Amino acid sequence: MISRRFHAFALAALMLVPASGWTATPLVVEAALDKDVVAPLLEAFEQAYPDIALDFRDRSTLQVDERVAEADPAPDVVISSAMPWQMARVNEGYARRLDSAEARDWPEWAKWRNEVFGFTFEPIVMAYRLDLSRHMMPPSTHADLHTLLTEQLELLRGRVTTYSPSRSGVGYTLFQQDARYTTRFWDLVAAMGNADAVLEANTRAMLEGISEGRYWLGYNLLGSYAMVWAQEHPEVIVQVPQDYSLVMMRMAFIHRDAPHPGAARAFLDFLLSRDGQRVIAGETPLFSVRPDVIGPYTAQRLRDQVGDRLYPIPLNASLLAFVDPQRRDAFMARWAREFDRAKSVE
Template sequence: MTWQRAIHTGRTAARARPSGWLITGALIGLLAGLAASSPAEARTALVVEAALDRDVFEPVLAAFAAENPQLDVDYRDRSTLTVDQRARDRDDPPDVVISSAMPWQMALSNEGLAQPLDVPEAAEWPAWAKWRDEVFGFTFEPIVMAYRLELASHMPPPETHRDLLHLFTDYRELLAGRLTTYSPEESGVGYLLAQQDARYTPRAWDLFTAMDAADVQPERTTRQMLEGLSDGRYWLGYNLLGSYAMVWAQTHPDIIVQVPNDYSLVLMRMAFVHRDAPHPSAAKRFVAFLLSQRGQHIMAGGTPLFSVRDDVIGPYTAQRLRDQVGDHLYPIPINATLLAFVDPLRRQAFLDRWRRERQASHAR
């Protein structure tokens, strides 16, 4: 399935960039100052720490605010790293934690920092998209590749991972420096996707090596990759969040989004109510809203986050995606195996190999 849309280049927004840490937010809020300047109110101010772009999520927030006028949602759009740090802040815990860094969300739950959600929406939520009734995957975001339209005039446009490997090998000189992907070193999502790729097939390392040989330029966020593509710096991006890329392609027609035809990872944004939430009932209402038919309906229609629920109809639903893409969607499983990815030793071993391959390919 391919999205082709008109493009308006040159739109670049200011972003927060937490530094000095490996886990950098994959999805950075456009307006970093917004969260910091949220006014303290006498009314219940629900603190939501989220690694989810506010402008993407705004329709959902607006609908929740309309339904709950007595609640002020203090939505803080952060990097995945900051969200993880904030969730561990014992002095000032947030109410709700949302992040796309699935292993880290799982680890927070495993450390007992989440509390179970005992509402009907949670009980009815599909078992494959939740853990311990504490953490819920409430979006269904395919991982895609994106390329500039002009790439197609030089080489056959890639549709599968195998195509990519061939392109990287056959057109190495042409593509050199024009490839981008998520940095596994600097982004939690990038690390997760690379790990998951390597888990599904050992040939992933061939792909990584070929990418390195073509001098891939790792980026920290999907948005940076999309901007690089629109700038013309990059011709081809691998492992982008489909949710952002599809929206981007709607306004940038020279960017083509391709859902891989062999297998496509699906990332799920995960939300939970913090164990020490200052406003637990409001927090539960918020998460329940994310899982509710109404919340999911807005995600399916007003955002490109894709609804998980089968009973929701809209342009962006998991069901519709399956119908269009076929049965090769592989949601990253929400279970204890994710916890292995955050083991420091394993992470270190993976990144060491990543760097080794990279150096080796540069040496060639």
């Protein structure tokens, strides 16, 4: 009996700790998350789990969603900021439940059925060139932005940028949420269309355009990316809207067909752990969720700074409505109509 127990223990140890020359356990993560931004978190995971060979693949939100259903073999872990798409895939049965202490203790508002977890808390912001103030007062609210697009139309024509709702899942999600929170949203869309706003597929393209001077003003950018960019590009100013600021979460789940479920569980647990969240709060601008973590980038610190003007996108079944084909088609039809409305009048 003793020899059998020792043999079983030895096998378990060999599974966790690779011997010299033995290939580490692979782990494939499909993520809509800039690798440069999340690098400190990935490095911390690799240090904590040297026996796991992390393959982190950074793609667009729509590409990540396609990989969930079409990749063969399936990825181990899926991460995306396109919250309705993530929820829809989980609802279709693509997620594997995580039964762990970290999962059970995770805040209820940031998880669903212990299958998908929001592990960041990221504000949505505006950004503008520093020299914009030489021409006009920079906007601090959505109403300010609408006023500028109306009163400074010729100066801003072709110099405003935002997400393309057809090419970006997160962009579509943010506009859907805007439409919920302000009755003047469609007036803003029409004003952007009248100003020949340029629709981009991601925040990086918007920030690059602002730095290069092609754009003066950007709307609905991911605050995490914008804040990192502004640290190295002093010509870019980031503004958290003062009337209300949407907050989105990166949602992560283990794929039901994960080829390496053990490594996947270790990775997701690390994202939720105090150690992982401490790295997020202190070394990335992604903003941690855990209330017991202290750092410059935490959900609580953001709440303290912005107060009740923060509007987190809820992580619950209500997200499924946003990917309903009829609702999406109706929204996109109205977007096209409003965005082109002023042009047709002219």
